[in-house]
């Protein structure tokens with residue numbers, strides 16, 4: 192079953208002379224348990240795609256359906272509710288609240304949403320991510336890699352159906368980047384979530400089930416052998 | 425509360441500063457209110473002690489007790505539950521080195537404006553007086569002979585009473601005849617029905633009437649407001665207090681706004697996550713509430729502490745109910761200051777904050 196669906200979704204910025212087609216008309220679907228990579232050069236429209244898919248902005252035309260909810264005719268308040276319930280964001284820069292400890296980052300979600308992970312599930316998640324010892328620490332006391340792993344924990348904690356990650360490994364060295372991808376893959380499979388990772392690091396696509404390439408606002412599925420070529424080139 | 429409290433815990437210095445500012449503002453408000461109350465009672469406490477509904481004065485006196493002159497016969501023209509005659513004059517009392525402006529009240533000891541003594545005895549003879557205990561603070565003692573500026577008569581202090589100041593002067597209570605001797609000297613016999621006004625207790629001011637057109641029934645509060653300088657003084661102080669309310673609102677607004685602007689990207693990230701404007705706004709308001717309550721409570725304590733150490737010459741008097749109301753107003757006003765921040769939060773575009 193498709194958990195997220197984009198039908199003829201298109202995003203245009205500006206008008207007339209200065210018009211930019213950030214994302215041309217796009218059809219896209221993703222299933223449960225899939226780990227999908229979106230690659231492409233800077234400015235090609237990857238973030239635009241991701242934020243539209245996550246209900247952070249509306250498409251200029253076309254529709255977005257997340258877990259059977261059509262976002263097209265929703266206002267920001269309703270979209271915000273869908274985001275809270277269905278989506279976990281992992282961003283390039285840390286998206287942690289500076290004055291909350293790791294544990295309290297999770298507790299904040301308990302304050303605004305029901306049906307998050309149980310204590311046991313969270314313990315296991317911390318274990319998996321190797322951050323069990325960091326519970327009482329503040330973001331400022333963590334290394335970049337640790338922060339990114341906490342951000343992943345936070346995205347997973349609310350048990351979202353979709354995880355959207357925009358260059359989650361950009362601030363990490365390649366070893367850490369591989370670790371993070373490994374973890375995302377593991378969590379995607381064990382929780383049956385759908386994870387879409389935007390990256391321009393071609394070496395990370397090995398971890399993914401499908402690879403899309405974005406070029407000048409056009410999203411195109413890569414065949415396995417095509418992506419192999421991409422890597423070696 | 426969760427976000428609000430955790431942020432305060434993490435950024436103690438920053439929030440201590442804000443609490444400090446709120447504390448100083450509330451300290452100032454409380455202190456001014458204490459001063460306003462103190463200066464007001466300096467003028468009115470003797471009148472308040474009568475617990476009267478109204479006072480009848482001569483129309484031509486323009487609501488001024490010393491200027492009013494009537495006779496005890498007028499009692500027949502007045503309808504009211506309980507009456508008390510009152511003669512009053514201002515003078516300077518001297519005893520040795522001590523010199524003080526006083527207000528002499530001539531009364532009938534069996535009427536309701538007769539004060540209870542807190543020390544010493546009541547007057548039983550002519551030229552004996554019960555004095556305001558503020559004179560005691562100035563160094564006057566029981567048994568002191570007072571020479572008055574306007575007469576040869578000498579008055580003797582036989583007792584003291586509290587809450588006895590009228591229009592900033594300590595009161596001396598004596599027999600009506602004592603007052604008449606002081607006022608008319610030789611002619612006191614012919615003028616033994618001369619008084620300044622009649623103080624009346626009744627159910628309400630409407631029930632008190634006089635059939636004499638030359639007399640005027642003045643409600644007690646109106647009478648107080650017409651004491652020289654009273655209204656001007658209380659208006660000035662109240663204006664300062666109201667300005668402080670406005671100022672504290674602006675200060676809180678600016679502080680919170682700066683804090684909020686610094687946190688725009690953090691709020692944006694939380695909004696991207698789906699945390700509602702309502703939750704974030706409530707959190708800012710809750711935080712303001714916490715800061716304001718702490719600031720006001722500390723300011724309150726500090727005011728009372730200062731009050732305890734002030735010399736008695738400083739006319740501060742703390743009226744706790746008024747202070748509680750002012751404290752609540754400060755808290756409400758601080759929360760109004762948070763409105764700007766709430767508007768800012770509502771306007772944050774989560775998309776910009778996460779900067780794609």
Ligand SMILES: Nc1ncnc2c1ncn2[C@@H]1O[C@H](COP(=O)(O)OP(=O)(O)O)[C@@H](O)[C@H]1O
Pocket residue numbers: 204205211212213231232233234235236237238239240780
């Ligand atoms: N809010 C915006 N207003 C105008 N142009 C935008 C906006 N967001 C993105 N764009 C443009 O859309 C194109 C795609 O941007 P983006 O999706 O951020 O690319 P990527 O994430 O692949 O680097 C770029 O040309 C960018 O300048």
Ligand SMILES: [Mg+2]
Pocket residue numbers: 237238239780
């Ligand atoms: Mg981007």
